Amino acid sequence: MKPKYHTFLKLTFILGMFFCFSTAFSQDSQSNMVQDSLGVNTPKAIPTIHVIQWIGSKNLQIKKIERELNNNHIITKLDTVLPEFKKNIDKQQTYAVEFIKANPNSQKIDNLYSKWFNYATTLKKWLADLNDEEIKLIQIAQDVDFDEKTIELTYTNAQIEGVPPELLNNIKELWDKIKGLRSRIYKQSNQMLRLEANLDNLGIDIDQTMNDLLSLKDAEVYDILYQRHPAIWNLSFQKPTFQNPIDKEESIVGNLKSVVKYLKENISRLVIYFILCLLLFGLIRHLKKAYTKYPYHAPNKNLDIAKNVISEYYIACTFLLSFTLFHILFLDSPKLLSIFISLLLLIAVSEILKTSLAPKFKYLPYALICFFIIDSIKTFVWFQSLSYRVYLIIEALLVVICLYYFTHPYLKIRKLEVSKLSKFFIKLTPVLYVLTVISIISNLLGYTNLTDLSLKLCTKSGALTMMIYAFLLAVQGVSIGVIHNRFSVKSFVDYEKKQFIEIKLLRNVRIVVFFLWTFFFLAMLGALKPLFTFLGDIFSESYTVGSLTFTFGGIVGFILILSISFLVTRFISFIINDGEGVLKPLNLPKGIPAAISLVIRYFILGFGFILAISSLGISLSKFNLMAGALGVGIGLGLQSIVSNFFSGLILVFERPILPGDTVEVNNLLGTVSRIGIRSSNIRTFDGAEVIVPNNNLISNELINWTLSDSIKRVEIPIGTSYDSDPNQVIDILKEIADQTPEVLKNPPPMALFMEFGDSSLNFVLRFWIAYEGSLQAQSDVSIAIYNKFKEANIEIPFPQRDIFIKNLPQKKEENDI
Structure with missing residues (x-):
């Protein structure tokens, strides 16, 4: 089949x-x-014999273009939403002006900047969609202009040739349709240009407001050691200086309306998000079943923790990764929705960290959730100066109470045998006490910038660390689960290799997660943008060496793209390189998954190389000379390398040998361990790893013992004395073959009498057996034959020769005289 x-x-x-x-x-x-x-392509008249057919095809094409013009959703959408969007931008600009006058804290500036950043993102998306439609329309206009010139030439040619009036009318009707279509295209193009101009003007206003907010945040008044307010004893409860009716939009009720509107406008994205969540849930549930079906024996504690996250808390792990995915897919979500998802994320985190925290700290996640809520309230509520200062003092006192509750007595707590995360929080206790005291004192004296920063470090940093640590556990659990499932389905499991991959993967995941924690920690402190600005200036600086100009950013991008391409190909090779990977349900023939993996990996590497070269700012057209030199090199000195490369492709797609096959080539017998680009590895039964060029495997005669199946015929020759009964010998040989478990019943074993030898009756026993156990089976059968023959008194002769020495008469002496 x-x-x-x-x-x-x-x-x-x-x-x-x-x-x-x-x-x-x-x-x-x-x-x-x-x-x-x-x-350059120029139009020409259509031959009269083909005019009718051409008119029919052009009428169909015109109908298609008309449908595209009628269904231009971007124009309809922008005509509907742009006036309302512009009205909202004008309104928000008025609010931003009053907001800047109100001397807000840095957190509120960040929140408002995020809001305007979402406006800019929406505007850029509309501009991108509009530009795509403009490019399509330009191409259509070019085709229509070309068709109009063609039909004009065709009409003139038809008049000259004197075609029937009916055909001439058909050509004229098509000409009129094309003229009308061209008019519609130009009209729609003008509409797009008008919309693009309006979007550009709005973009200028948005950029200006964002720059004003950044300038406000960079002002001296927001320095850490700047006294923004007088001492607290010099204040009194008074009306806030910021009274604006637009402030209602920044309240919780106003944000709730924005959330409802946002969800309605992103139904399609939400559907995609829920589908991804279902797939994620299916993956994690499948990994949990893999832990149950294939018991996992963790060689160290870290692997055991990663396994427990999936096997015991897979629901919480699914929610944690799903909420993290929400923040990735919905970067432009309203602040209230983002905070709500973060709150749900913290609840999932508290469930996962049950096994990682000591009993003394089991309520710590809930305390951090409370502080997250307290800190989030400041986002939506405008306080008077004195009430805001009191609010900060209450928050600081709550931090002190929590620290005392979780770390008293401190010296005794330090001696507890707890997890690394718990030890981390315990060691931070004195630092947190100092930060809390600094926040209280600075608040009393009016240095509220320092107060905000100190409380951020006490509360938000703890919540951030918890979230990142739980995310680390979840990612580790999924990664180890994938590896465990991948190895467990194999018929033979190399546990040393499995453990090596798991430990290496855990180390790499921790490094990546540490950089993520650093990224978010700097963002929380407001130091991320200055850092990016500093690094951007360094990486974008051009350097010239001779005639070569480069930037560090291009070099870093080149290295990153190639590294990511290489890692992706390694992952693809791991999951689909053989029939026991993710393609196993397709039941593909042996070797097809390896071919699919090779094609995907070569494509990714090639595409990654092109992107990496582009990141350096090098045009691919500059490689024309190199390609010519490469062609000469192939013709002169690289024939062997190219031959081996294409031989490798032939081996992969034609599949004369596959990894795991036992082959014999050039008196070399062993198992194919790898088929590479230039050469293949054959591991001999003596343990040597032999590198064989692929061309040798293609051009020379090759014996593959396991290509179609893995069975081999074994022959055991045996001789008996002439006194033995041949019928009895054949019965014994058949009986031994039938009683040996390793011998296959189909094809059946055969015992044959071959010949009358010089000193024995020669027999042969032939039977089929799996190639892997052929040597051991041959030995077992031979020993069984010897034992049976000994019991039946059947002699196994050895070659004998009778030597006869003839006595010669002595030679007569001839010395007689």
Whole structure:
């Protein structure tokens, strides 16, 4: 059945290629374009014999273009939402002006800047969609102009040739349709230009407001050691200086309306998000079943913790990763929605960290959730100066109470045998006490910038660390689960290799997560943007060495793209490189998954190399000379390398040998361990790893003992004395073969009498057996034959020769005289 299947695929491929070439040829032969001396396509008249057919095809094309013009959703959408969006921007600009006058804290500036950043993101998306439609419209306009010139020439040619009036009217009708279509295209193009101009003007206003907010935040009044307010004893409860009716939009009720509106406008994205969440849930549940079906024995504590996250808290792990995915997909979500998702994320975190925290700290996640809520309230409520200062003092006192509750007595707590996370929080206790005292004192004296920063470090940093640590546990659990499931389904598991991969993966995941924690920690402190600005200036600085100009950013991008491409190919090779990977449910023939993996990996590496070269600012056209030099090099000195490369491709797609096959080539017998680009590895039964060029495997005779199946015929010759009964010997040989478990019943074993030898009756026992156990089975059967023959008194002779020494008469002496 399989050969027919492959023949069908090959035949389909050949017919498909033939159809494509024939279609391309036919289209080219009927083309109405010619090229001038500069290679520019110019229209020409359609021959009269083809005019009717051409008119029919153009009418269909015109209907298609009209449908596209009528269904231009971006124009309809922008005509509807742009006036309202502009009205909202004007309103928010008025609010931003009053907001800047109100002397807000840095947190509120960040919140408002995020809001305007979302406006800018929405505007950029509309501009991108509009530009895409403009490019399509330009191409359509070019085609229509070309068709109009063609039909004009065709009409003139038809008049000259004196075609029937009916045909001439048909050509004229088509000409009028094309003119009307061109008019509609230009009208729609003007509409797009008008919309693009309006979007550009709005973009200027948005950029100006964002720059004003950044300038406000960079002002001296927001320095850490700047006294923004008088001492607290010099204040009194008074009306806030910021009274603006637009402030209602920044309240919780106003943000709730924004959330409802946002969800309605992003239904399609929400559907995609829920589908991804279901897939994520299915993956984690599958990994949990893998832990149950295939018991996992963790060699160290870290692997055991990663396993427990999936096997015991897979629901919480699913929610944690789903909420994290929400923050990635919905960066432009309203602040209230973002805070709500973060709150749910912290609840999932508290569930996962049950096993990682000591009993003394089991309520610590809930305390951090409370502080997260307290801190979030400041986002939506405008306080008077004195009430805000009192609010901060209350928050600081709550931090002191929590620290005392969780760390008293401190010296005794330090001696507890707890997890690394708990030890981390315990060691931070004195630092947190100092930060709390600083926040209280600075608040009393009016240095509220320092107060905000100190409380952020006490509360938000703890919540951030908890979230990142739980995320680390979840990612580790999923990663170890994938590896465990991947190895467990194999018939043979290399536990040393499995453990090595798991430990290496855990180390790499921790490094990545540490950089994520650093990124978010700097963002929380407001130091991320200055750092990016500093690094951006360094990486964008151009350096010239001779005629070569480069930037550090281009070099870093080049290295990152190639590294990511390499890591992706390694991952793809791991999951689909053999029939026991993710393609196992498809039940593909042996070797097909490896071929699929190779094609995908080569494509990713090639595409990654092109992107990496582009990141350096090097045009690919500059490689033309290199390509010519490479061609000369191939012709002169690289023939062997190129031959081995294409031989490797032949080995992968034709599959004469596969990894795991036992082959014999050039008196070399062993198992194929790897088929590479240039060479393949064959591991001999003596333990040597032999590197064989792929060309040798293609051009030379090769014996594959396990290509179609893994069974081998074994022959054991045996001789008996002439006194033995041949019938009894054959019965004994058959009995031994039938009683040996390793010997296959089909094909059945055969015992044959071969010949009358010089000193023995010669027999042979032939039987089939799995190739892997052929040597051991041959030994076992031979010993069984010897034992049976000994019991039956059947002699196994050895070669004998009788030597006869003839006595010669002595030679008569001839010395007689």
